[in-house]
Amino acid sequence: MPEKLTISLGNILLTVAVGLSLVLLWQLRSLIVVLMIAVVIAATLAPIIKAASKLGIPRWLAVILVYLSLIGTLTGIGILIGPTVAEQIERLIRKLPSYLEILRSLLEDLALRLGMSEPDDPISKFLDIQGLTSWAIRSSQQLVVRSYSVTRGIIGSVFGLLLALLLSGYMLSGSEKLLRDIVNLFPYPWDKRLLAQVEPMSQRMGGYIQGRIVVSAILGIFISIGLSFLGLSELALGLGVIAGFTNLIPFFGPVLGAIPALIVAIAQEGGWTFLWVLLLFVVIQNIETYVLDPLLVGSSVKVPPLYQLLAVLGGAQVLGIIGALIVPPWVAGSSVLLENLYVRPKLLAEQENSTH
Numbered sequence: 001m002p003e004k005l006t007i008s009l010g011n012i013l014l015t016v017a018v019g020l021s022l023v024l025l026w027q028l029r030s031l032i033v034v035l036m037i038a039v040v041i042a043a044t045l046a047p048i049i050k051a052a053s054k055l056g057i058p059r060w061l062a063v064i065l066v067y068l069s070l071i072g073t074l075t076g077i078g079i080l081i082g083p084t085v086a087e088q089i090e091r092l093i094r095k096l097p098s099y100l101e102i103l104r105s106l107l108e109d110l111a112l113r114l115g116m117s118e119p120d121d122p123i124s125k126f127l128d129i130q131g132l133t134s135w136a137i138r139s140s141q142q143l144v145v146r147s148y149s150v151t152r153g154i155i156g157s158v159f160g161l162l163l164a165l166l167l168s169g170y171m172l173s174g175s176e177k178l179l180r181d182i183v184n185l186f187p188y189p190w191d192k193r194l195l196a197q198v199e200p201m202s203q204r205m206g207g208y209i210q211g212r213i214v215v216s217a218i219l220g221i222f223i224s225i226g227l228s229f230l231g232l233s234e235l236a237l238g239l240g241v242i243a244g245f246t247n248l249i250p251f252f253g254p255v256l257g258a259i260p261a262l263i264v265a266i267a268q269e270g271g272w273t274f275l276w277v278l279l280l281f282v283v284i285q286n287i288e289t290y291v292l293d294p295l296l297v298g299s300s301v302k303v304p305p306l307y308q309l310l311a312v313l314g315g316a317q318v319l320g321i322i323g324a325l326i327v328p329p330w331v332a333g334s335s336v337l338l339e340n341l342y343v344r345p346k347l348l349a350e351q352e353n354s355t356h
Contacts, residue, residue, distance in 0.1 A: 033319065033326075034160050038167035040329050043206035044213075045070075049172050060173045067169060081237060088238030092260065099267035106266065197340055205333040211296035212248050218292065219284055220244020226280045227261060231269055239264065243281075247288075249324045250312050254285050307331060 045066055052062035183195045224240025232239065243257030258281040266274040308328055315327030 030160070033322070034164050035167065036326055036330060037161070037164040037322070038171060040205060040209060040326050041164060041168035042171040043202045043329070043333070044209040045168070045172060046202050046206055047210075063169050063173045067165070081241075085238050085241050088235050089242070092235055092238055092264070096263075099263050102267040103263060193341060197336055200340070201333040201336045204336055205329040208329045208332045211293075212250075214296050215288060215292045216244045216247040219247050219288060222284060223257075223261070223280070226284070227277065230265070230276050230280065231273055232261070232264060232277070235264055249316075249321070250308055250328060252312065252324075254281070254288070257281075307335075 048066050049059065049062050052066065053059050057065070179195065179198055183191045183198075185191075186194055220240045220243055223243045224236045227233070227236035227239055239261045242260055243254075246253040246257035249256070258278075261277055261281070262274060265277040308331065311328040311331040312324050315323030315325070317323070319327070
């Protein structure tokens with residue numbers, strides 16, 4: 001006889017509660033994103049606050065001093081190189097259409113030399129240089145506009161970032177009491193288990209962001225110097241800042257950062273400079289991959305590259321550029337929970353079973 005499907009009142013209430021919770025989370029998605037950013041900022045600054053607290057400075061005062069120092073440092077950097085970077089990026093944007101037109105002409109000339117210019121040539125029909133160039137420009141513009149609109153809509157632009165900074169400061173100043181209040185919501189013994197994972201999660205998330213910032217800053221400086229030596233001093237600093245900023249995004253960032261420099265190189269100086277700039281980015285990328293990342297990022301992340309790639313893709317798909325930046329450290333932090341609360345206990349249980 002077929003089994004009867006029974007629906008209890010408890011199951012109905014549980015389903016309704018889950019549905020309402022999902023609706024509530026969706027309505028609060030802007031606040032959730034701000035909280036995610038605040039947690040990443042707090043985890044990044046936590047080691048500095050901890051070091052200051054060991055010197056006898058009250059925690060709340062250490063938070064204020066660290067934030068004032070951070071704001072002062074960023075302001076100083078902005079005053080020193082900000083006007084030059086802004087002027088060079090503005091010049092790059094202004095000249096970009098002419099650069100792309102030169103690039104299109106060079107590609108058409110290359111197609112002509114390869115015998116791909118005949119109207120009835122199937123290769124020419126398949127590889128429409130003008131169409132591909134127009135599609136690439138249009139797709140890039142749509143990606144930038146979409147990322148900007150999604151990011152602005154979810155975070156609330158500058159106001160959201162300021163709110164994230166304030167929340168991160170509150171988390172750092174009263175982190176112990178705040179964490180105890182949160183974990184006390186969980187039943188015993190999960191409250192103590194979760195509380196024990198907070199510090200390793202914070203270390204892994206903070207270590208990831210700290211490593212990426214240091215690596216990106218180093219690469220931005222070396223790229224600016226290298227482009228100046230290669231004859232692109234007119235836009236070297238702006239291109240270096242673009243490359244350093246995009247390098248914060250794993251996997252795709254270095255490629256995105258190299259594209260503007262390569263376009264400028266081939267449009268202004270020609271093929272040889274293009275090859276030298278390409279070689280510069282290849283060398284620097286290999287230094288990052290095999291030297292800087294293992295030293296400054298890899299030791300703290302401990303997440304397989306495939307999971308990092310999926311985190312970047314998923315974050316970019318949902319939240320744009322901001323998602324590509326903040327989702328990977330959350331994946332790195334969540335891996336601590338997976339390792340310490342599931343993988344290691346499972347392995348220990350298997351070893352105990354094998355010995356009995």
